[in-house]
Amino acid sequence: xxxxxxxxxxxxxxxxxxxxxxxxxxxxxxxYQSLNVSxxxxxxxxxxxxxxxxxxxxxxxxxWKELKQIHSTQIITQSDSKKTLEGDxxxxxxxxxxxxxxxxxxxxxxxxxKGKYIGALHCxxxxxxxxxxxxxxxxxxxxxxxxxxxxxxxxxxSLGPCCAEFVNYKREIxxxxxxxxxxxxxxxxxxxxxxxxxxxxGLLPEHIFSLDVxxxxxxxxxxxxxxxxTCGRMLNLIIKRSA
Numbered sequence: 530x531x532x533x534x535x536x537x538x539x540x541x542x543x544x545x546x547x548x549x550x551x552x553x554x555x556x557x558x559x560x561y562q563s564l565n566v567s568x569x570x571x572x573x574x575x576x577x578x579x580x581x582x583x584x585x586x587x588x589x590x591x592x593w594k595e596l597k598q599i600h601s602t603q604i605i606t607q608s609d610s611k612k613t614l615e616g617d618x619x620x621x622x623x624x625x626x627x628x629x630x631x632x633x634x635x636x637x638x639x640x641x642x643k644g645k646y647i648g649a650l651h652c653x654x655x656x657x658x659x660x661x662x663x664x665x666x667x668x669x670x671x672x673x674x675x676x677x678x679x680x681x682x683x684x685x686x687s688l689g690p691c692c693a694e695f696v697n698y699k700r701e702i703x704x705x706x707x708x709x710x711x712x713x714x715x716x717x718x719x720x721x722x723x724x725x726x727x728x729x730x731g732l733l734p735e736h737i738f739s740l741d742v743x744x745x746x747x748x749x750x751x752x753x754x755x756x757x758x759t760c761g762r763m764l765n766l767i768i769k770r771s772a
Contacts, residue, residue, distance in 0.1 A: 530554045532564055532580075532587045534766075535740060539681050542644040544770045548588065549636060549685035549740060550763030552752050555580040557761060565752070565761025567630055572761060584764060593626035593766055594619060598651045602659050604668050617651040618665055620672055626768040632752040633688040633744050635723060636765035637662060639669050640681050646673045647769045654693065657722045658703060666730035677731025682738065685765050688755055689743030690718035 532554035537547040555564030556579050561572040566584070568577050585592065596605065596614045603616030607623070619627050620639075627649040629636040634656070639648035650656070650665045662682075670677050694716050695701055702710065702717065709718045720741060727737050744751035752760040 530563075532584050534588075535686070535742075537683055537685075537738070537740065539640055539644070539683070539738070542640060542681075544772050545640050545644045545647065546766075546768040546770065547638055547683060547685075548766045548768070550631070550765050551750050552761060552763060553750065554587075555583060560757060560759045561761040564763070566764040567762035570761060571759065588626075588766070588768070590626050590766075590768070593628040593764075593768075594621070595628040595630065596651070598630060600651075600653055600655045602656070602661050602664055604650075604665065606668075606672055617656065617661065618649065618668070620646065620648040620669055621769070622646050622673065624769050624771045626766050629765045630762040631685070631687065631744075631765055632754040632760055632762050635687040635719070636685040637665070637723065638683050638685075638765075638767040639665065640767070640769075641673065641675055642679050642681065644769070646675075647767050649765075649767055652723065654688075654695075654701075654717070654719055657719055657726070658706070660726050662723050662726040663730040666727060666732060670731075678733050678736075680732055681736045682727055682732055684720070684723055684739040686740050686742040686744050686747075686751060688719060688745055688753070689741065690716055690720060691743055692745040692755060693717045693719050 533551045534548035557565040557576045604618030634653035637650040745753040745756045
C-alpha cells in the first residue's frame, strides 16, 4: 500500500503543493501502525526509516526539511545556520519541501499570492495560547517583505472542537480565549481561535483555508495523542516545485 495523503492546492498556484498526512501506507506495527514518521516516540527505527523512504518515493522528493518540535514560538529562517533545527516554524524561498509532524496539533502552511515563499508552523493548543499563528504571519511578512494581505494560509486536520476538552481550562487557558470554550462540555474550538488569530494578523478571509477533520474522531485515518497517548506521528508537507 502506498502512503496516503490528503492533498490541497492553493488557488492558482500550481507550483505549491500541500499534503496532509494520514497513518495509512507504512510498515510500522502496533500502536504506531502504519505510517509513523517520528523517531522519537518509541517505534522501531528501521520501520520509521522505511516509512520515510516510501514517502520520498511516493511524492518524488529527495528529502524535506523538518524540525525538532518543542511547542514553542521559535521560527527557523534561511539565515539560521544551526545544524539542529529546533523550533516550531520554518520558512523558505527555495524550491524544497518543509515538513511538520502531528498527532492532534495543527499543521499550518503559508505561501504568498505569487507562490515565491513557503512557511510551515506546528501549532498545538499552547501555540494558540502564544498566538503562534499571528506571530507566524508577522514574521513571514517581515522575512519576505510582504503585506499580510498577500499571504495565504491553510490548516490541516487536527483536534476538533468536538474533542478538545480542557477540564482545567481556568489554569491552562487565558481568560481572553474563554469565549471559544463551550462551558457545558469544556471543549475549546482551537480551529476558530486559529482563524481569528490569522484574521487579526491581517490575512484576508478569502485567503484562509482549512480541512475541518478531527484527528481524535478518526482512528482508522489519523494518529491522535489525545486519544491514544502512545502513537505515531503523521507527516504534513508544503512543497515548492520549480516552475
